[in-house]
Amino acid sequence: MQKEKVEEKELDQNIEVNQEENTDQPVTENEESGAEAATAEEEPTELEKLSIELSEAKDKYLRLYSEFENFRRRTAKERIELIGSASKELIESLVPVLDDFERGLKSMEENEEMTPAKEGTELIYNKFKKILESKGLKKMEVNKGDDFNDDYHEAITQIPAEEELAGKIVDVVENGYFLSDKVVRFAKVVTGAKS
Structure with a gap:
């Protein structure tokens, strides 16, 4: 690109010098074709323009x-x-x-x-x-002795229980339900506490 600009500047300078020396003489065909070639190299052809527009579209x-x-x-x-x-x-x-x-x-x-x-x-x-x-409603299966899980159960109270039921479900007060694998209502349970 820089080479093209340098050639264009040299061409413009030659044309100016020729015009100053020969103001009466017309510009030759070689000089005209050189100027056209320089501008043709800068501007993309019609086919290139269309291919660019097509790729953008x-x-x-x-x-x-x-x-x-x-x-x-x-x-x-x-x-x-x-x-x-x-x-x-x-x-x-x-x-x-x-x-x-x-x-x-x-x-x-x-x-x-x-x-x-x-x-x-x-x-x-x-x-x-x-x-x-x-x-899609499904009853939650909760039994006595199951582990308490706060994702599915709601502890309403704790009662003293045997060692094996500590932290586990002792009684189910109200059943829990799923709707399409999402909890609609938590199971209300009583949990065991260490006595």
Whole structure:
């Protein structure tokens, strides 16, 4: 590039000298073609311009396409999360009703006169439970003697217990539930403390 500029300066100087010496004489064809060649080397040809424009257009297209794909994926994911969160709120509000059914069934077991009512209540309970399970609700399996895990359990109290139950679950007061592998409600438990 510097070599081209030096040659161009020399050419311009020669032209000026020739013009000063021969102001009456026209510029020769060799001098004109040299000046045109110098400017032609600086400017890209029409084909080079078109190839540069094409590569820029391709790059712009690829960037726009990838941005659109990211947008499409993001909106689809947000839509799924929105639907999931709407059903989560509904299911969270229905979980206490499930607990009430379980308590009602336990109380009916003690009274033999309630057998027909118990059977009807069990039918409704099972149907209600299956509907919630089909929507992704899953009961947390918590048993006496399991290790306490604050990611899934909520300790409401501690009671003195044997050495082997210290720091472990002694009793389950209220069941916990998952919705699509996320905790909807923590299991309320009683833990054992060293006596």
